[in-house]
Amino acid sequence: MPSRSDRAESVNIGEIARRAKVSRSTVSYALSGKRPVSEATRLRIQQVIDEIGYQPNASARALARGETRALGLVFPPASTHYTEMQLEFLGGVVEAAAVRDYDILMSRTGAGEDRSFQRLVGERRVDGVILMEIRLQDPRVERMRETAFPFVTIGRVADPEGTAWVDLDHQGLIRHCVQHLAELGHERIVFVNRSEGLIRLGYESARRGQDGFDLAVEEFGLTGTSYSCGDDAASGEACVQRILSDDPGTTGIVTMNEAALGGIYRGLAHAGRKVPHDMSISGIAGSRWAEAVTPALTAADVPAHEMGRIAIDLLLERISDPSAAPRHQLLTPPISLRASTAPAARRTV
Amino acid sequence: MPSRSDRAESVNIGEIARRAKVSRSTVSYALSGKRPVSEATRLRIQQVIDEIGYQPNASARALARGETRALGLVFPPASTHYTEMQLEFLGGVVEAAAVRDYDILMSRTGAGEDRSFQRLVGERRVDGVILMEIRLQDPRVERMRETAFPFVTIGRVADPEGTAWVDLDHQGLIRHCVQHLAELGHERIVFVNRSEGLIRLGYESARRGQDGFDLAVEEFGLTGTSYSCGDDAASGEACVQRILSDDPGTTGIVTMNEAALGGIYRGLAHAGRKVPHDMSISGIAGSRWAEAVTPALTAADVPAHEMGRIAIDLLLERISDPSAAPRHQLLTPPISLRASTAPAARRTV
């Protein structure tokens, strides 16, 4: 049975102090530079450190300093599928954090169950959190607002006043897609949104994308119908069948559902519709998904990696100066013209 | 200027003790149950806790207990693209860890630069680490072996003796794919591996998959050529062009490169080859990628989510009993027959 004293004998600051024949505080000051230390002792200390390979214990430091140098990334539970964009975003976050000497702690937060979330914030495991998958009305955001714990949202709530956030302008981007199709002469188009469930929950990108579609359809005087669609290929295929049976005269599809994209293409192929000759498609998607389909998708490329970096910067800003007004950033990436859109064919239905 | 005493006045165990009129140690015992506490005081303490919402500080607890209740996930740097499988795996890891009350700390480790890795292990931010993207000869593994820090590898090194790991049997799975094509009568097949760079680095799955292909081609008496291919659609398309110009008589493709899959299909479409009529394809891929292409890919579905769970279990085993012999698990998921393979056509070249 391990007794209290025979812990893993990690080298600690006391050991360094002893060997360098100085006090522990001097070692600390030599390392942090917060008070002057003579060149001679600094050298002696450094030598000892190099010799036995000392690295300060993170928990002890966190306790003493009152900051953990870790940030939380609260991402959605497994039920919803992950998208390329989320992964890309995660990479950006981790990378940007590492550069600034912060670690990223992952947390999944489900609907009611927020145990892991409580661990992060309540037990002060992190200095701030990034909330993903924001809903227009989001209880997590309300809670964070109350507790004054530093946070940033990816996506924005209905009333984002006083919160820091970074978001894609889904409304504007979808409007652009519609405009693009309208300019190509398409008149009967559809919108393939994400799943019914996400929309009902008030998932902000789905809602704002929907608004963008509805407004744009009216603005350009088109006929537009909307469909919700699960985040997988099979749902995409089924969705296309519905679309074509509802209105065989449809010539354009706008979508935000990158995971269903492969299925949408497959459904069209089965129905004998060629892209872009018989059907034009455009939307919002990570560039790798957009380029994985044939023909490649004309789409607004989500700069997910950069969004990760921005999120970190906004969050660190909140942490270092909590009293400053929160900033935000609304991104509008340009639409990459690829091969999936073409002028509307003169159809004689 | 904030002075030392006006920290964020988080409620601490002392505050609880004061209000409940007991000592701090009693509060601690009431919470941990490591010593008996009378029902009356336990209730009083619990009441105070509920009232002012106390949660023990993680850093302090980590320092006192000598364990952080966090695990590190060391994943590859951004240069290589992420695959569906990695994301799925990450989800499995985070979920399994959460269930066991552990958090996951992310770290990217590049070739030489292992600053973030040092933070995790050297500063004892975590109790153990999971290493991804293992190479046959992996310096990280050697280092971990020496330091006796608990770890698990995803994928196994050339000599995995004495390490805990979970891996896909790439060699066996690729052999199965080849066998499947051989049984369908294909005689001239190719292998589309991952990128040249990864193979050269000794990336274990790429190497073992290659071995599987080479051995199987010999075993079944086929003609087989291997190609390396970047992790993106464009590379996949280019690769198909090379394949068809090198040997137009090729009728089967086996691949481990899920990110290039879309490009492979596109290249075949451009060349006028129909899948599976003119060309059969099978391989190893996450089921979502396999089903995103048309026709859907006959492939060994990577149980990435489950691998994450297994990795956590193996790691926690190492942590709780470092002296026990490390265990491992080699997974051989069955091949899902989808629509991308068919009997070889009688070609008259």
Place this chain on the structure above:
DNA sequence: CATCTTCGTCGAACCGATTCGATGACTGAT
């Protein structure tokens, strides 16, 4: 030469928990 700084260093307190040994109250057996 006494006084005032400045510099370098030290000891002690502190961060917020856990855990060990000790102590006092109560119970039950003798």
Place this chain on the structure above:
DNA sequence: ATCAGTCATCGAATCGGTTCGACGAAGATG
């Protein structure tokens, strides 16, 4: 009535750092 044995609780030490106030020595100033 006494003594041993539980049971509940407390105080103090500890984990490994950081930071504050103090203090002695050296150099500058008058």
